[in-house]
Amino acid sequence: MQRNADIASSRNHASSEPVAPGVEYLTTVFVNLYLVGAPDGPWILLDTGLPKTDALTLRVVEKRYGTGARPEAIILTHGHFDHAGSAGALADEWNVPIYAHPLELPYLTGRSDYPPQDPTMGGAIAFLSRFFPHTGYDFGTRVRPLPEDGSVPGMPDWRWIHTPGHTPGHVSLFREADRTLLAGDAFTTMDLDSWLANVTEEREIHQPPAPFTSDWDVARRSVERLADLEPATVAAGHGIPMAGPRGAARLRRFAEHFNPPQRGRYVGQPARADEGGVTYLPPPVPDPLPRRAAVAATAAAATIIFLRGDRGAGSPRAATAPYRPDGRRRSRSAHAR
Numbered sequence: 001m002q003r004n005a006d007i008a009s010s011r012n013h014a015s016s017e018p019v020a021p022g023v024e025y026l027t028t029v030f031v032n033l034y035l036v037g038a039p040d041g042p043w044i045l046l047d048t049g050l051p052k053t054d055a056l057t058l059r060v061v062e063k064r065y066g067t068g069a070r071p072e073a074i075i076l077t078h079g080h081f082d083h084a085g086s087a088g089a090l091a092d093e094w095n096v097p098i099y100a101h102p103l104e105l106p107y108l109t110g111r112s113d114y115p116p117q118d119p120t121m122g123g124a125i126a127f128l129s130r131f132f133p134h135t136g137y138d139f140g141t142r143v144r145p146l147p148e149d150g151s152v153p154g155m156p157d158w159r160w161i162h163t164p165g166h167t168p169g170h171v172s173l174f175r176e177a178d179r180t181l182l183a184g185d186a187f188t189t190m191d192l193d194s195w196l197a198n199v200t201e202e203r204e205i206h207q208p209p210a211p212f213t214s215d216w217d218v219a220r221r222s223v224e225r226l227a228d229l230e231p232a233t234v235a236a237g238h239g240i241p242m243a244g245p246r247g248a249a250r251l252r253r254f255a256e257h258f259n260p261p262q263r264g265r266y267v268g269q270p271a272r273a274d275e276g277g278v279t280y281l282p283p284p285v286p287d288p289l290p291r292r293a294a295v296a297a298t299a300a301a302a303t304i305i306f307l308r309g310d311r312g313a314g315s316p317r318a319a320t321a322p323y324r325p326d327g328r329r330r331s332r333s334a335h336a337r
């Protein structure tokens with residue numbers, strides 16, 4: 001069967017939507033989670049969404065895999081709050097490990113925070129990013145490095161690909177058999193910089209979420225590498241996935257013309273990091289609007305969420321309220337097995 005580009009929006013739904021054979025996705029507020037694996041076999045959860053959305057995810061998971069179902073593992077494309085926010089709660093619920101790239105582990109084991117976001121880059125997501133945390137998490141002994149051979153624990157058809165730039169240890173998942181690509185924040189399939197697109201979810205390939213991308217040159221090379229895979233299904237952490245030739249062609253075209261933004265804290269020189277976390281930050285760009293922006297961004301975020309009518313979230317208020325960087329860290333002892 002030739003699949004077309006009509007993968008449905010998963011926003012506002014209390015169930016997941018098909019992406020490719022054995023793969024479904026779920027959008028919580030503005031970020032996608034992927035349920036990888038057929039209902040009658042082993043499965044993994046790729047990314048876990050915002051903090052406090054675990055109850056919604058559990059409901060959707062049980063619809064697909066049955067009551068009490070648990071994955072082989074949680075895999076994180078990276079540790080930003082919108083992808084790792086519910087990882088601790090879900091891993092505790094299921095008693096499963098959390099896998100990520102070795103270069104991402106400092107931000108998942110309490111050793112480092114991410115480089116601060118740059119809210120001065122312009123556009124919707126940069127504007128709202130003032131309220132987002134850049135702190136790392138500490139999931140303690142649940143965290144494991146992904147296997148060095150590129151295999152994905154529990155899912156032999158898949159391999160992980162190191163796609164840094166957005167974060168140092170960012171990974172994407174790829175299934176060669178039908179060329180399905182799950183790209184996390186290596187790029188997006190919607191324009192996060194556009195207020196309108198945040199409501200309409202129009203499908204376009206766009207740059208990784210800009211205010212949180214700390215090395216643009218490396219991010220560009222990662223996009224090129226993913227375009228070279230000629231994926232038949234193009235799915236990312238933000239936006240409705242695309243299936244069919246249109247997605248691959250758009251990714252190829254995007255890779256050929258991908259230029260970093262004109263300005264921004266990490267555009268001229270990247271943040272640097274190693275196995276222990278961040279080692280160098282370029283100087284901050286002055287933010288002229290912190291106070292006014294704070295008020296306006298709150299109103300704007302509330303409007304977006306209202307327009308979306310996202311009533312499916314387990315704790316929608318908590319999930320959409322301004323995030324406090326403090327208090328989001330999880331203690332190591334709470335996760336000791």
Ligand SMILES: [Zn+2]
Pocket residue numbers: 078080166185209212
């Ligand atoms: Zn991210």
Ligand SMILES: [Zn+2]
Pocket residue numbers: 031080082083185209237238
């Ligand atoms: Zn993201």
